[in-house]
Amino acid sequence: MTKRPVPSDSHLSGVAIWRRIADAIRLDIVGGKLAQGDRLPAETLLAQRFAANRHTVRRALQALAAEGVVRTEQGRGSFVDQAKRLSYRIGKRTRFSEGLAGQAGALRRQVLGSRLENATAAVAAALAIVPGAKVTRLDTVSSADGRPVSRATTWIGYRDFPDFAERFAVTASTTAVFAQFGIADYTRASTRISARHADAEETALLKLAPGAILLVSEAVDVDPAGRPILYGLSRFPADLLELVV
Amino acid sequence: MTKRPVPSDSHLSGVAIWRRIADAIRLDIVGGKLAQGDRLPAETLLAQRFAANRHTVRRALQALAAEGVVRTEQGRGSFVDQAKRLSYRIGKRTRFSEGLAGQAGALRRQVLGSRLENATAAVAAALAIVPGAKVTRLDTVSSADGRPVSRATTWIGYRDFPDFAERFAVTASTTAVFAQFGIADYTRASTRISARHADAEETALLKLAPGAILLVSEAVDVDPAGRPILYGLSRFPADLLELVV
DNA sequence: GCCCATTTGTGCGTATGTATG
DNA sequence: ACATACATACGCACAAATGGG
Numbered sequence: 046m047t048k049r050p051v052p053s054d055s056h057l058s059g060v061a062i063w064r065r066i067a068d069a070i071r072l073d074i075v076g077g078k079l080a081q082g083d084r085l086p087a088e089t090l091l092a093q094r095f096a097a098n099r100h101t102v103r104r105a106l107q108a109l110a111a112e113g114v115v116r117t118e119q120g121r122g123s124f125v126d127q128a129k130r131l132s133y134r135i136g137k138r139t140r141f142s143e144g145l146a147g148q149a150g151a152l153r154r155q156v157l158g159s160r161l162e163n164a165t166a167a168v169a170a171a172l173a174i175v176p177g178a179k180v181t182r183l184d185t186v187s188s189a190d191g192r193p194v195s196r197a198t199t200w201i202g203y204r205d206f207p208d209f210a211e212r213f214a215v216t217a218s219t220t221a222v223f224a225q226f227g228i229a230d231y232t233r234a235s236t237r238i239s240a241r242h243a244d245a246e247e248t249a250l251l252k253l254a255p256g257a258i259l260l261v262s263e264a265v266d267v268d269p270a271g272r273p274i275l276y277g278l279s280r281f282p283a284d285l286l287e288l289v290v
Numbered sequence: 291m292t293k294r295p296v297p298s299d300s301h302l303s304g305v306a307i308w309r310r311i312a313d314a315i316r317l318d319i320v321g322g323k324l325a326q327g328d329r330l331p332a333e334t335l336l337a338q339r340f341a342a343n344r345h346t347v348r349r350a351l352q353a354l355a356a357e358g359v360v361r362t363e364q365g366r367g368s369f370v371d372q373a374k375r376l377s378y379r380i381g382k383r384t385r386f387s388e389g390l391a392g393q394a395g396a397l398r399r400q401v402l403g404s405r406l407e408n409a410t411a412a413v414a415a416a417l418a419i420v421p422g423a424k425v426t427r428l429d430t431v432s433s434a435d436g437r438p439v440s441r442a443t444t445w446i447g448y449r450d451f452p453d454f455a456e457r458f459a460v461t462a463s464t465t466a467v468f469a470q471f472g473i474a475d476y477t478r479a480s481t482r483i484s485a486r487h488a489d490a491e492e493t494a495l496l497k498l499a500p501g502a503i504l505l506v507s508e509a510v511d512v513d514p515a516g517r518p519i520l521y522g523l524s525r526f527p528a529d530l531l532e533l534v535v
Numbered sequence: 536g537c538c539c540a541t542t543t544g545t546g547c548g549t550a551t552g553t554a555t556g
Numbered sequence: 557a558c559a560t561a562c563a564t565a566c567g568c569a570c571a572a573a574t575g576g577g
Contacts, residue, residue, distance in 0.1 A: 235534060
């Protein structure tokens, strides 16, 4: 005996202990409890705190080192290498270009593709159109300083806004395209926020470790008269940023 | 040969494949793609869709069955048993009693404990007081229809609001206690939303499977003059509800 | 009742990952 | 680095239940 790993925890979970430890340590770092350059507690102490084996803690530290969050030096300890989480602002006038203003350098939105679709029940309900009606679908990935920070899908009714995709390809600005259609201003009607694990496609596009957690935002923008004009589904890596209302 | 499980995925992730499949299916259900009573695709089809073994899909379905989300019958298939996710509303006048109004029956907030603390840097910054100043800390768990739906910690400055905990114990209403202190109304100044895995304590208190995802909301409430009066940290099971702004 | 296709349930073997000491 | 125990994931095979001809 003496060798039995205690299964009480992990066996119902499907989430490895080392990953939960890594998540907890990362949270201390991005949450400000640990600042850049700070030394982490010794591995034996961490093992004690998380009631896990030192091997398991080391596995967590390896994962964090691979992410560039901590750096481990033999005989010295582990140190915080990269600190804070970005804040993405959400409000009545949420615009892509402003959400991360001042926090990151080069902001870039890349169009993965666009196509015409028939509105699903969810899209139709959000845009207040009949299910099956034609909608423009726009798939994008946004990056800050070269790091992917969001994966967004946007639906716009085709009847009221034909050629949206073509126009967007030119201006690269939602605001500008709506202006061409005579909508000088638009506002956020509602935002629904949830969280889940990333799927395979999101993992690849956002360059995440598989199993990473995403914040998911479902938003409806309306014109000044209150008519829905845009339905957007954005996915953000929860490790990298938080949403501020 | 022919038997090698492909490790390319799971070993970098720390999140089991069956759990990610369960999450994906649950998402289809709470997201409305599958309605109550609908039959899920056959296990072999699901296995194909997720590029996994049927055993692995079955493990995911077992987890969902244990949650009460689906029900499986031999020879017939698996069916959606419980559908929708709750929406917790967040706005300028967010109050506990109103956030889930109309969506659940019996709402209950249980006080786990309260004590005086010295404000940490984060708490002090949020409440605009000096670090180390005395604050009342209140720990609660809220339930809807007997199911725990949130775990909240609240900090209130002691100098301006002494005996907050004692008064709260009597009225069980934040609004009522602030009213006793002459604050007829208060509003939400900011809400920061992030997501992470639950830790051991949260797992126990919210009755979750270990490794479940939490939506974390950090909020600051202010009096009519704009002075911060309350700092709250709420954790919601992401499976169970979404936040609506 | 019988056959049949479909679907879930189960058992065995094997390779690899997780966690401990 | 080594040893141990259990969890995860795969592949194959077959049993059991369902529902329709």
